[in-house]
Amino acid sequence: MTTTAGTVSGERIEELQQIAGEHLFMHAVQINDWRGSLKIFEKGEGVWVEDIEGNRLIDAMAGLWYKSAGYGRxxxxxxxxxxxxxxxxxxxxxxxxxxxxxxxxxxxxxxxxxxxxxxxxxxxxxxxxxxxxxxxxxxxxxxxxxxxxxxxxxxxxxxxxxxxxxxxxxxxxxxxxxxxxxxxxxxxxxxxxxxxxxxxxxxxxxxxxxxxxxxxxxxxxxxxxxxxxxxxxxxxxxxxxxxxxxxxxxxxxxxxxxxxxxxxxxxxxxxxxxxxxxxxxxxxxxxxxxxxxxxxxxxxxxxxxxxxxxxxxxxxxxxxxxxxxxxxxxxxxxxxxxxxxxxxxxDLVGNSRRMGDYLFEKLQRLYDHQIVGDVRGGLGLLAAVELVQDRENKTAFPADAGLAKRLPKLLYDRKIVSFRAGDIISLCPPLSISSDEIDFVVDAIDDALTQLEKDLGV
Ligand SMILES: Cc1ncc(COP(=O)(O)O)c(C=O)c1O
The missing domain is CATH 3.40.640.10 (Type I PLP-dependent aspartate aminotransferase-like (Major domain))
Known part of the structure; x- marks a missing residue:
């Protein structure tokens, strides 16, 4: 049976997970980390993507740094x-x-x-x-x-x-x-x-x-x-x-x-x-x-x-x-x-400049979180938020704090697709993004960091 967007039953999703778990290599990730819970997407429009279970999210990474004109053109x-x-x-x-x-x-x-x-x-x-x-x-x-x-x-x-x-x-x-x-x-x-x-x-x-x-x-x-x-x-x-x-x-x-x-x-x-x-x-x-x-x-x-x-x-x-x-x-x-x-x-290049400045400015408020060590960017729509255990000494979180797994989930639950967000949340949205959509992304990160700090007892 083949599958087309919007017609995927729960049973078929389970079947696809099983097939992928048996036959697919995902690039550069451990099979055990996604087997049974692979994210599968079938729709996209502008900066938004929809997974096979019907969750609608902003792709804050433009695919893997490439979806500059946005989805669904x-x-x-x-x-x-x-x-x-x-x-x-x-x-x-x-x-x-x-x-x-x-x-x-x-x-x-x-x-x-x-x-x-x-x-x-x-x-x-x-x-x-x-x-x-x-x-x-x-x-x-x-x-x-x-x-x-x-x-x-x-x-x-x-x-x-x-x-x-x-x-x-x-x-x-x-x-x-x-x-x-x-x-x-x-x-x-x-x-x-x-x-x-x-x-x-x-x-x-x-x-x-x-x-x-x-x-x-x-x-x-x-x-x-x-x-x-x-x-x-x-x-x-x-x-x-x-x-x-x-x-x-x-x-x-x-x-x-x-x-x-x-x-x-x-x-x-x-x-x-x-x-x-x-x-x-x-x-x-x-x-x-x-x-x-x-x-x-x-x-x-x-x-x-x-x-x-x-x-x-x-x-x-x-x-x-x-x-x-x-x-x-x-x-x-x-x-x-x-x-x-x-x-x-x-004028996507102009939008990259204008919205890049807007994004960088909005990200500054994340310094209110103790665990935010550095907000980088300022040149177009490319930015990063680096998390640290100790801001003064710029000490990274130990691997057993589990950021690499926790953070993508916290962001996904808040409708943001990130790419391996761990210590560093990279932001590279489609160049067509609007200021309202940037607000959505920054609010979601803000909220995810509040939850992360609670979870970590910071
Ligand atoms: C700077 C840079 N060079 C080269 C590559 C390799 O590109 P590809 O994955 O299309 O082979 C990448 C991929 O992310 C990259 O970031």
Whole structure:
């Protein structure tokens, strides 16, 4: 028996739970943590989603950081259907109108309008592509031995073997030896500064570690440096402008390709189409995925500035020999185009800026809770609330306080979908959110924290 939205009986729900419990891997979570109680969703509209039992909630995480245009956009579904009927995918070595038009649209929105985009299927592939492109660029431009890539600890750059090497996230499974040439530096953390001193000086010091590592490794061996403009994996860490400005200077000085991993921040999340624009910085390559289609179809890309991309024009030697069969699938490209039309028609990037300021301001009242250590954000619709046992010493709750399980439940009961809220409640709602909906989210968090404090005896 198949199931369609709105027609699910209690018996069928039980059956689905049983089947999922036996046959499904959920990504990056313990099977025992969801078996028998998996959340199943069948409807969505705007920022609201409805689970199979009829509970209506706000998705405060935009799916997994991607549902920027919100749920239920008929024009995006129509564009995909139209493309499917016309031609779902072209013969080898050719393109569809949707792919060509989306490349033009992305270049138009990107600060360097001469940019060229290599389409892939998602964020990890975008990172793989950017790194390969950077290495080949270097070999074509006199640094044939440059294979090293510098990244930051506690980042997230994807789930494939190479991107895991770059991310060095403690959340990733140990994989044995990393990619040869993966070198790591200290990450920026505004709440727990990695060094003592004025935050701007500390940020510059963190950026300077890239330079130290380049010098120690011999600049001729370093191909690229990569960072998320705002690290979501590390708890929404917004650096001061000087950080990325310094990264740009260092990349220029040593001829190292600067890659901005904008898989989360790209397409409006920070109140600009691309986050480094907030700081007047142009990276050499930008990786994008999630919000490019608002998750209506899997699509990613590595956007190269004209300077980088032009190196690949020539003969056999200059050819970028990189191929992902379904990269830039025409139906996904049609979704991307329709998605970006929604962006422009509804000024979603402007709304991200305006509602981001509103959200950040409203979140400040959560400091009334003793367990709120830090409220971060202030750059578009991306924010975090970090909970601590002891505010003065910024001491984290011990694992046996059970926040990782308690908090998502408290929020869900108050009609908020969060993503693994534990010590850190991340907020990344659709860019179409209204001020009333933000009030709903903040009230729900406020109430959940009141209950949590009661439960913990704070
Ligand atoms: C900054 C960043 N890079 C890369 C990725 C990997 O993207 P994907 O899961 O689409 O492969 C993610 C995923 O969340 C990400 O946050």
């Amino acid at each position: 008929k024009e995006i579904a129509d564009a995909m259907y139209k493309q499917l009927l016309a031609i779902d995918s072209p013969p080898a070595g050719s393109a569809t109108v949707s792919q060509i038009e989306l490349s033009a649209k992305v270049a138009d929105l990107y600060p360097d309008h001469g940019a060229r985009i290599f389409f892939v299927s998602g964020g990890s592939e975008a990172v793989e592509t950017a790194v390969k492109m950077a290495k080949k660029y270097q070999s074509l431009n006199g640094k044939a031995g440059a294979f090293k890539v510098i990244s930051r600890r506690y980042s997230y750059h994807g789930g494939t073997a190479m991107s895991v090497s770059l991310g060095r996230s403690p959340a990733a499974d140990p994989m044995g030896p990393e990619m040869p040439g993966a070198v790591h530096v200290t990450n920026w953390n505004s709440y727990r500064l990695p060094y003592e001193g004025d935050p701007v000086d500390v940020a510059v010091k963190c950026a300077n570690e890239f330079e130290t590592v380049i010098i120690h490794n011999d600049p001729d061996t370093v191909a690229a440096m990569i960072a998320e403009p705002i690290s979501a994996a590390y708890g929404i860490q917004v650096p001061p402008p000087e950080y990325w400005q310094r990264l740009r200077e260092i990349a220029d000085k040593y001829d190292v390709v600067l890659i901005a991993d904008e898989v989360i921040t790209g397409f409006g999340r920070t109140g600009e189409y691309f986050a480094p624009s907030n700081w007047g910085v142009q990276p050499d390559i930008t990786t994008v995925a999630k919000a490019l289609t608002s998750g209506y179809a899997p699509l990613g890309g590595a956007i190269a500035t004209k300077r980088i991309a032009d190196s690949f024009i020539g003969g056999a030697k200059e050819t970028f020999r990189h191929l992902i069969t379904f990269g830039g699938h025409p139906v996904a490209a049609a979704a991307g185009l329709a998605n970006l039309e929604v962006y422009e028609r509804e």
